[in-house]
Amino acid sequence: MTVYLININNDCNECMECVEVCQTGILTEDFINMVKSKINSTESPDKILFRKYAPECTYCESCESVCGQEAIWIINLNPECEEL
Numbered sequence: 146m147t148v149y150l151i152n153i154n155n156d157c158n159e160c161m162e163c164v165e166v167c168q169t170g171i172l173t174e175d176f177i178n179m180v181k182s183k184i185n186s187t188e189s190p191d192k193i194l195f196r197k198y199a200p201e202c203t204y205c206e207s208c209e210s211v212c213g214q215e216a217i218w219i220i221n222l223n224p225e226c227e228e229l
């Protein structure tokens with residue numbers, strides 16, 4: 146099974162644009178708010194990266210495309226899939 150890893154850093158300004166375009170429902174306002182809250186509760190928020198395994202993600206990359214902050218990106222963890 147292909148699994149993807151969602152990465153979000155502190156450049157996220159909670160605009161919720163990614164929430165609007167995520168068709169699988171993984172990205173929600175509650176999720177983004179939780180991520181920012183967790184990042185901001187650390188001693189060095191700008192050095193913290195939030196990561197979450199997301200088997201539901203379809204790797205549509207809509208969130209990456211819409212994010213003006215370039216604060217979210219997806220990594221494909223499928224070991225059989227080579228990137229060119």
Ligand code: SF4
Nearest residue numbers: 157158160161163212
């Ligand atoms: S689109 Fe980018 S800046 Fe906006 S909520 Fe999503 S990750 Fe944060």
Ligand code: SF4
Nearest residue numbers: 167202203205206208
């Ligand atoms: S790549 Fe697509 S399905 Fe995955 S989190 Fe981003 S918008 Fe949602």
